[in-house]
Amino acid sequence: MSSDTVVPTPAGRRAGRSPRLPAPRSPLPRLVLLLLVVLAVAVADVLAGRAVTPAGVWEVLLGGGDALDRHVVLNLRVPRMLVALVAGACLAVAGLLLQSALRNPLAGPEVTGVTPGAVLGAVVATGFGLADRQSPLAVVVAACLGGLFGAGLLWVLTGRRRDDPTETAVHGVLVSAVLGGLTAMVLLVAPGELGSVVQWLIGTTEGRVWQHWNLLWPWALCWGVAAWLLAGPLTLLRCGEDQAAEAGLDTARARGAALVCAVALAAGAVSTVGALGFVGLLVPHLALALFGADLRITVPGAALAGAAVVGGADALAQVGGRGLAVLWDADRLTLPVGALTTALGAVLLLVVVRRSPARDF
Template sequence: MRRLLPLCALVLAAGCAGMIAGRALGPAGVWEVLHGGGSPLDRHIVLELRLPRTLVALTAGACLGVAGIVLQSALANPLAGPEVTGVAPGAVLGAVLASGAGLAGWRSPGAVVVAAVVGGFAGAGLLWLLAGRERADPLGAAVYGVLVSAVLSGATAMVLLAAPGELGSVVQWLVGSTEGRVMDHWNLLWPWALCWLLAAWALAAPLTLLRCGDDEAAARGLSTGRLRLAALGCAVALTAGAVATVGALGFVGLLVPHLAFALYGADLRTALPGAALTGAAVVGGADAAAQALSRLLTDVLDADRLSVPTGALTTCAGAALLLIVARRIREEETSA
């Protein structure tokens, strides 16, 4: 586990960057508050606004990173991820429907998690049914995944247009943002995340065998069907918790597993915690960058206040990676 120490340092650096990236209080002021000093206003800014926002960003990133690596391992598809398998768009649609029906509120995401879990399972099930035999082909399954995700995203847009009063309050949430996250969100997210991250860790060794092929896993006494179902449930739960709390952070679940596998190899007993730490570092760093970019744009445009959503940055990075990964897979298939 010593190999994970550099990533731990990177997560710590991302967290520190998020804590000092705001406008109202600089690094010296944050340091003073963390050592028990500062004015009541400064303590409120640091402890009630910046600290929970940073903790939520890091935890949501860990959830999405692990959800992605579990999906890619269970489905034997390097292009699988919550964003392109219908899981994340389904979770978004479930949360939007629950909010529109008055069953949940955006500021109290407890009920949103349940709705997001239901929507995530529905999205994954829809992909499973539509893909059919194409499930064995990574690129074919990815095409169906993009199709299902587009349909679910379109359905979400239609729901919001049918209730335009909700649109203004959730537009940043749909893109993915940690803006306005407080201790209530953190207190909801961390027990949920801890439970399902431990469940994913329990699946690490069996999923490593499954990556070697169904025959190899079956020879070791594993029920591949039950294992895939358990892995899918774990990935949906992790995705739903993150989506219900910070919204649809694009392509984190696709980007992070490739980085984790490149750093730590195919053994999920090391790659899975690596994905958790990498996801935390990616989302934490993107959140700090989004805050810094918001400050820059506010000053340049002389606006009252502009807020760049974290999901806008993760989506741009993830989309570029998707093109690179798809091209590499195609080249490997051509050379073979």
């Protein structure tokens, strides 16, 4: 080859410089879009109730309306909507923490003893007269204790093998089954209270008022901030035990902190709205698909997605309840939001399992 021969170089590459990689897309537009979806869902949820027409709701929100309409909208519909949004956010973030800490895409509050334990606590407190709908604080305390009991039982059973995601998941299913059996035994002992405790078994936002909201939001805010602070360590943990340890992360401590935070978030939500099936199990998959594996972004994204899902399900439940009431001529018939999340979640779960039945998380 002669000295004046020109050797072609790839397009866009300059001598001494590596090729430029495409800049990562900013997650901010998706977060803003999802926030707008949550706001739209919130408005739809307030408009979807009975007794006051949508025009009457807008009149109240603009400062008008009669006393009855104002009471229904401001003291019943608005707190119900807020509780639904925040409870959905709590469950979604709890599920994301569990799936990241256990490195198992099918881990969630429903199958790790957290939700069944919280339901057991609420059912025991309500069924034996220790708490009722007039004392939501007692129900919150009982449900949180139950959720901690379920998680603690899982922790004891896994023993030294608690770092094994598969072992933890298997024991979680067993613990959830045992806690469900204990709940059924409580219902047999106190059958007269079935009507008052069925809300915890199915999950509902019916009758949630400002007292429930005032108990839920400080709890959710506290543990939500803790979840975001754990996002960095959990992002490393999702990469694998060895990689996280080489980066200087104490994997056992990070996993333990994440589990405690997930238990607190899930128990707080369940103590307020009951067991909303599949929210904590499936919404994290949606958040990861939208925002990627960096949990510093995905944690707030999961909170918004969970709020949108539960708020939307609550609006659909109210509209569906009105339709069923007209169809069956039953004015007081209601459709629990937990029934919708369970039915829709079961279908989506089959899709998730079929897409990644044996994939390492």
